[in-house]
Amino acid sequence: MAFPQLCKVRGLCGQNGICVYTPVPACACAPGYEIIDPSDQSKGCSPKVNLSCDGQKVKFVALRNTDFLGYDLSVYRFVPLGFCKNICLKDCRCKGFAYWEGTGDCYPKSVLLGGVTLSNFGSTGTMYLKLPEGVNVSRSSFPHSQPLGPKYGPNCNTTNNISIADFLDTLNSGQSISKFLYFYGFLSAIFLAEVLFVLLGWFILRREAKQLRGVWPAEAGYEMIANHFRRYTYRELVLATRKFKDELGRGASGVVYKGVLKDNRVVAVKKLVDVNEGEEEFQHELSVISRIYHTNLVRVWGFCSDGPHRILVSEFVENGSLDKILFGSGGSQNLLGWTQRFNIALGVAKGLAYLHHECSEWVIHCDMKPENILLGENMEPKIADFGLAKLLNRDGSNIDISRIRGTRGYLAPEWVYSLPITAKVDVYSFGVVLLELLKGARVSELEKNDDEDVKMALGRVIRLCSEQLKSDGDDQFWIADFIDTRLNGQFNSARARMMMELAVSCLEEDRVRRPTMECVVQKLVSVDEVSSTPTGGSEEPHSTRTSSLISY
16 A cells, blocks of 8 residues: 655744654654644744844844745845845745755745655755844754654565464464454455445545536636635635625736635635636646645635636735825825835736746736736735646747737836737836836836837837936935835835836837746845935935926
8 A cells, every 4th residue: 555755744843843754744843933723733833932033133043944835035046045034034934945955046035834754765854944143043953854664664675584384383372263253354344445436436426526517617727726726616706705795806808806715714706707718718827836836826725616717716815906006095094105006016026037937837917907916915925816827838939829818008018019029018018017017107107209009118218228327326306206206205216217227228129139937036135135224314415406307
């Protein structure tokens, strides 16, 4: 009988827990953590001493052959161990990092979930936990996985010393015979139970197949997807959303409602409105989202494929979409500060870079705009709505898209001129989002001449920005004129200039001249490390001269 590798089940030991083979699967807390509920190991472990962001001294504890799956803040290739440590030290969100010595791959973690220790990871993969310096950690608290092998199973290489004659003599004993019969009776009972279990499973699957046959031709393709996250019935989601009462928003492929599941989790339920068109989109969303995870992407927890209904169930993000806060008229209470805007730009760039370059299937979002950027509790950005996403071939070749996708004002020229679609369409849309973060207004509100449309006005502004960037030297007055006036001059000039430079390069008409999202992330991270303190209005006064830029 084959036993599955249960330690690879995501979240088996809860947050901060590590699954180890002893050789049977067992849960242990990471060093510096203690179990929350001994009767329910899935609740995970809590830190003995919490990490803080106020300059607390920390240390790193190395766990060999250990990794926490997913929740990567970012990915760094071909970097030394010291670089990886510095990245984690500077980021308050970082709880530790996985480092592979052979390749120099660095994976800073925002959440310690899905921990597993395996003896066959090899000696190059090490998890470095970030702990307060005062926490005492003993070697005995380190999880240790035993290798699965002859030591823990039958030894087929040794000779049994019991002879056949001895065995027959043993059978002559009535006590031994009763033990013999009891043993084989027990095995027979287990065998019959397994047969009944298999038959029952076969009957249930056959009945479901009959119910679904002829209703949805792609249904068989969901079987593998269902193994990765929860499948909900339509009735469950009707109850969770109170008959789809609380609408959160509408997108190109459906309507999103707020719901509460039986376990009291608040969720966003996306219901496709066009069934015929939604089938392809729904299959695509499932196949993509079930295989990827990043802290700057909305987490999808499950789906519904019940009759004609096609629904996605994802995490509920507290503060809604970026457009409602950035362009809203809620006053200073809802005004996004400069640091928040920069962090949103960096987070979105990291999410797109993951989709384009790092996840198991390269993805083009195709509809990058503020409405598809959700803001969490601390205003951390999460990219949403993969209804228009498209997979990119692994060799980087173009994909064939037969119709224009996306939103006016954010569309790259390739869409209009029917050119091959690549990841650079997302780069263009990201450039528009950067301008809107800087200005605090939509590009559709550009001040236009009589004979101009939005596209022409945007092109004129980009040309003027490009000229200013090339000629201004240390003169930053024109940037101050461009920045959202509601910030009252409270912004970091180095970050603002970098965002402006990236916006100009991302909005190049020629896609070849646009940067990759990996390059964008590197530039934003570099300026973030060099200049991390916002300047005040007195240090960055608005120019009293007339700016040559066209305002919104």
